[in-house]
Amino acid sequence: MNTETENKTQEVISKKMRISGSEAVVRCLMAEGVDILYGYPGGAIMPVYDELYKFRDQIHHVLTRHEQGAAHAAQGYARISGRVGVAMATSGPGATNLITGIADAQIDSTPMVCITGQVPSHLLGSDAFQETDIVGISTPVTKWNHQVTKASEIPEVLAKAFYIAKSGRPGPVLVDITKDAQFGELDFEYKKCTGVRSYIPVPKTNPESVKAAAKLINSAKKPMIVWGQGIILGKAENELKAVVEKAGIPSAWTILGASAIPTSHPLNIGMVGMHGNYAPNKLTNECDVLIAIGMRFDDRVTGDLTKYAKQAKVIHFDIDPSEIDKNVKTDVAVIGDSKDSLAQLLPLLDAKSHDSWLQEFKDLYAIEFEQVIKDDLHPTKEGLTMGEVLKQINIESKGDAAIVSDVGQHQMIACRYSEFNLTKSNITSGGLGTMGFALPAAIGAKMAEPHREVVAIIGDGGFQMNIQELGTVFQQRTPVKIVVLNNEFLGMVRQWQQLFFDKRYASTEMTNPDFVAIAKGYHIQAKRITKREELADAVKEMIASKESYFLEVCVEKEDNVFPMVPSGASVSDIRLS
Amino acid sequence: MNEEIKTFTISIYTENNIGLLNRISAIFQRRHINIESLTTSQSEIDGVNRFVIVVNISESQAKKIVGQFQKQIEVIRAFYHTDEETIYTESCMFKIKSSLLFEEPQIQNIIKESNTRIVTVNKEFFVLEKSGRRNEIESLRRDLNVFGIMQFVRAGRIAVTKDEMKVTEMLLAFNNQ
Numbered sequence: 001m002n003t004e005t006e007n008k009t010q011e012v013i014s015k016k017m018r019i020s021g022s023e024a025v026v027r028c029l030m031a032e033g034v035d036i037l038y039g040y041p042g043g044a045i046m047p048v049y050d051e052l053y054k055f056r057d058q059i060h061h062v063l064t065r066h067e068q069g070a071a072h073a074a075q076g077y078a079r080i081s082g083r084v085g086v087a088m089a090t091s092g093p094g095a096t097n098l099i100t101g102i103a104d105a106q107i108d109s110t111p112m113v114c115i116t117g118q119v120p121s122h123l124l125g126s127d128a129f130q131e132t133d134i135v136g137i138s139t140p141v142t143k144w145n146h147q148v149t150k151a152s153e154i155p156e157v158l159a160k161a162f163y164i165a166k167s168g169r170p171g172p173v174l175v176d177i178t179k180d181a182q183f184g185e186l187d188f189e190y191k192k193c194t195g196v197r198s199y200i201p202v203p204k205t206n207p208e209s210v211k212a213a214a215k216l217i218n219s220a221k222k223p224m225i226v227w228g229q230g231i232i233l234g235k236a237e238n239e240l241k242a243v244v245e246k247a248g249i250p251s252a253w254t255i256l257g258a259s260a261i262p263t264s265h266p267l268n269i270g271m272v273g274m275h276g277n278y279a280p281n282k283l284t285n286e287c288d289v290l291i292a293i294g295m296r297f298d299d300r301v302t303g304d305l306t307k308y309a310k311q312a313k314v315i316h317f318d319i320d321p322s323e324i325d326k327n328v329k330t331d332v333a334v335i336g337d338s339k340d341s342l343a344q345l346l347p348l349l350d351a352k353s354h355d356s357w358l359q360e361f362k363d364l365y366a367i368e369f370e371q372v373i374k375d376d377l378h379p380t381k382e383g384l385t386m387g388e389v390l391k392q393i394n395i396e397s398k399g400d401a402a403i404v405s406d407v408g409q410h411q412m413i414a415c416r417y418s419e420f421n422l423t424k425s426n427i428t429s430g431g432l433g434t435m436g437f438a439l440p441a442a443i444g445a446k447m448a449e450p451h452r453e454v455v456a457i458i459g460d461g462g463f464q465m466n467i468q469e470l471g472t473v474f475q476q477r478t479p480v481k482i483v484v485l486n487n488e489f490l491g492m493v494r495q496w497q498q499l500f501f502d503k504r505y506a507s508t509e510m511t512n513p514d515f516v517a518i519a520k521g522y523h524i525q526a527k528r529i530t531k532r533e534e535l536a537d538a539v540k541e542m543i544a545s546k547e548s549y550f551l552e553v554c555v556e557k558e559d560n561v562f563p564m565v566p567s568g569a570s571v572s573d574i575r576l577s
Numbered sequence: 578m579n580e581e582i583k584t585f586t587i588s589i590y591t592e593n594n595i596g597l598l599n600r601i602s603a604i605f606q607r608r609h610i611n612i613e614s615l616t617t618s619q620s621e622i623d624g625v626n627r628f629v630i631v632v633n634i635s636e637s638q639a640k641k642i643v644g645q646f647q648k649q650i651e652v653i654r655a656f657y658h659t660d661e662e663t664i665y666t667e668s669c670m671f672k673i674k675s676s677l678l679f680e681e682p683q684i685q686n687i688i689k690e691s692n693t694r695i696v697t698v699n700k701e702f703f704v705l706e707k708s709g710r711r712n713e714i715e716s717l718r719r720d721l722n723v724f725g726i727m728q729f730v731r732a733g734r735i736a737v738t739k740d741e742m743k744v745t746e747m748l749l750a751f752n753n754q
C-alpha cells in the first residue's frame with residue numbers, strides 16, 4: 001500500500017458511523033486497499049453499485065462484458081501484483097458466471113475475493129427470481145465462502161475474507177450478501193482480521209526437517225530442483241536463487257513457477273511437464289535427489305506416477321501439509337513458508353558445482369535444439385511458426401514483458417520460448433486450463449501494473465471465448481497488447497487427434513471471422529500479418545504503441561508442439577516428434 | 578498399491594458453521610468414498626463441534642482425506658483411528674407388534690440375553706432400544722427379524738479414542754498467540 005491509500009484507509013476506519021450495509025461493503029474494500037474491482041451489476045447487488053457510484057473517485061469499478069471476464073481480470077490483477085483481486089456480480093446468473101474464474105483461482109492458488117448479491121433473506125430457499133445457492137455451488141472451488149444475511153456482519157466477514165484469501169496458500173473466497181443486508185444499517189467500524197482460530201496459514205518450518213534436507217542435498221551426486229508457484233507466492237525468488245547458486249543445482253520449473261528465476265540463468269534448465277523441455281523431463285528419472293519446492297506434483301508434471309523419479313530420494317518443500325505424500329512419496333518433507341525454509345537451508349548447504357551433471361542437461365538440450373527448437377525459432381519452411389512470433393516479442397520487449405497466455409498450443413509455445421527477466425511475468429491458467437482466460441487476465445494485469453508491458457498470447461479458439469472483453473479494453477483504454485495466433489484450428493485438440501485419433505479432426509476446424517475488423521469495431525488499432533517478412537515490423541510497431549494493439553498472426557495450420565510426454569506415459573518416454 | 582481396506586473412524590473438530598457439512602461431504606464425494614455413518618454433535622469444548630464419520634478405506638486414503646479436512650478453514654483438527662484405537666458404540670431402536678411379546682416367549686429371552694431395554698409398551702407395539710457394537714446390533718436384528726420388525730433405525734457411531742486428542746491444547750495455544 002502506498003501512503004496515499006494508507007491515509008485513505010485511516011480515514012475510512014477511524015470514525016464509528018451509522019451507515020448502510022452496502023456502504024459498509026465499499027468502505028471495507030477501501031480499508032483493504034482495493035483500488036480496482038471488476039464486475040457486472042444486477043438487481044441483487046444494486047445497492048452496492050449505488051455506493052460505488054458515490055465513491056467512484058476513490059475506488060475504480062471496471063465494467064467487464066461478462067462476469068467470467070471479471071473473475072479472470074481479478075485473477076490477472078492478483079497474479080502480477082501479489083495483491084488480492086476483487087470481482088463482483090449479482091445473484092443467480094451473475095454469480096454462476098463467476099464460477100469458472102473461481103475454480104481457476106482455486107487450483108492456481110490465486111488470492112481473490114468475490115462478492116455476490118443475493119435475494120432478500122426472507123426469500124432464501126424459495127426459488128425466488130435469480131436465486132441460486134451460490135454458496136453451495138462454489139463450496140468445492142473456494143478456499144472459504146460465507147453468506148451474509150445481516151448488515152452488521154459485513155465488516156467482520158469481509159475482513160475475514162481478505163485475510164483468508166491472501167494468507168498461507170492463497171485462494172479465492174466468496175461472500176454472498178442478501179439484498180436486505182445491503183439495505184440494513186449498522187454501526188460501522190473496520191478491524192482487519194489477523195487470525196482465525198481454526199486456521200494456521202503458515203506452519204512453522206521445523207529446523208530438523210531443514211537439516212535433514214540439507215544433509216541429503218549435500219550428499220547428492222545428481223541433485224535436481226523443480227520449483228513451482230510457491231516460490232512466487234512466497235516471494236522467495238532471491239532465496240531460491242541463492243540456494244541454486246550455492247549448491248550448484250540444475251533447476252527446472254513448472255508452468256506456474258516460470259519467471260521466478262530469469263530464463264537466462266545458467267542453472268535454469270527449463271520447464272518440466274507434458275510439453276516441457278527434454279532434459280529436465282528425462283533426467284527426472286536419473287537424478288539421485290529431487291528437490292521439489294512450492295509445487296504439487298500435478299499429473300501434467302509427473303506423467304505416470306508409478307514411473308516418476310523412482311530412483312531418487314525426494315525432498316518436498318510446501319506450505320500446505322496436505323500436499324505432502326499426496327501424489328509422490330517423500331523422504332524428507334519441509335512444511336512451511338518457502339522464503340523462510342530456503343533461508344534456513346542456505347547456510348547448511350555445501351558450496352558445490354555439479355559440472356558433469358549439468359553437462360548432461362546441456363547435451364540433451366542440444367538434441368532438443370536440433371530436433372525441435374531450431375525449426376520453431378528459425379524455421380525454413382514457408383508458414384509462420386508460433387515460436388518465431390514469441391522470439392520476436394522477446395526481442396522487442398527485451399524480455400521484460402509480462403506474457404499472459406490462454407490455453408492450447410500457443411500457451412505451451414509461449415511458456416517454452418518466452419524470455420523472462422522479471423518475476424511474476426508468466427500469467428496463465430495452469431491447473432484448470434481455462435480457454436478464454438488470457439484477454440480478461442491481461443486487462444487485470446495491465447491495470448494492476450500499468451508500467452509493465454503486458455502481452456496476451458491467444459489462440460483463435462480461446463480468443464472467441466471471451467472476445468467481448470475487447471469492449472472493456474476499449475472503454476477503459478487499457479493499453480494491453482493482444483496477439484492472436486490463428487491456425488484456424490483448436491490446435492491442441494487437433495494435435496491430439498492427429499497423434500492419437502487417426503487424424504479424425506472432429507469439430508476442431510474453425511471458420512473464423514475477420515478479427516481485425518472486430519478489433520477495429522472496438523476502436524483498437526489492429527493488424528493482420530500472414531508472411532514472415534511482415535513479422536518483425538509488426539511486432540515492433542505493436543510493442544512501441546502506447547495504446548492497446550491487436551495483432552493477428554496467421555500461422556502454419558497444422559504445426560505441433562513438441563517435446564511431448566503422451567498422457568499416462570512416463571516422463572522418460574518424452575517424444576521429440 | 579493394493580492396500581488393505583479397513584474401517585476407520587474419522588473425527589473432525591470444527592467451528593460451529595452452517596456450510597461446513599457441505600465442504601466435508603464434498604471431500605468424500607470427490608474421492609468416491611462412501612460414508613457408512615455420520616454423527617455430528619457438540620464436543621467436550623465449548624463452541625466446538627465434532628463430526629464422527631465411519632468409512633471403509635485404506636490407511637493412505639485416510640491420511641490424505643484427513644489432510645484435506647485439516648485444510649478447511651473452519652476445521653480445527655481432524656484425526657483418523659482404527660476400531661482398535663477407539664471405544665465406540667452405536668444405538669438402535671426396534672418397533673415390534675405387542676402381541677408377539679406374549680405369543681413368542683423366545684422374544685423375552687432375546688431381550689434379556691442381549692441386554693436390550695424396553696422403552697415403551699402399549700397395546701399396539703413395544704419399542705426396544707440397544708446400544709453396542711455394530712455386530713451386536715446386527716445379531717439382535719437378525720434374531721428379531723424372524724418375528725417381524727415394524728420399524729428399525731440405527732444411529733451413527735459415537736466414539737472416543739483410547740489416547741488423548743490434543744484439541745484443547747491446540748486451541749489454547751492459538752488463543753495465547
Ligand SMILES: Cc1ncc(C[n+]2csc(CCOP(=O)(O)OP(=O)(O)O)c2C)c(N)n1
Nearest residue numbers: 408409410433435459460461462490491492
Ligand atoms: C473452456 C475450455 N474448453 C475446452 C478446452 C479444451 N481445449 C484445450 S486446448 C483447446 C484448443 C485451443 O485452441 P486455440 O484457442 O485455437 O489455441 P491453439 O491450440 O490452436 O493454439 C481446447 C478446445 C479448454 N481447455 N477450455
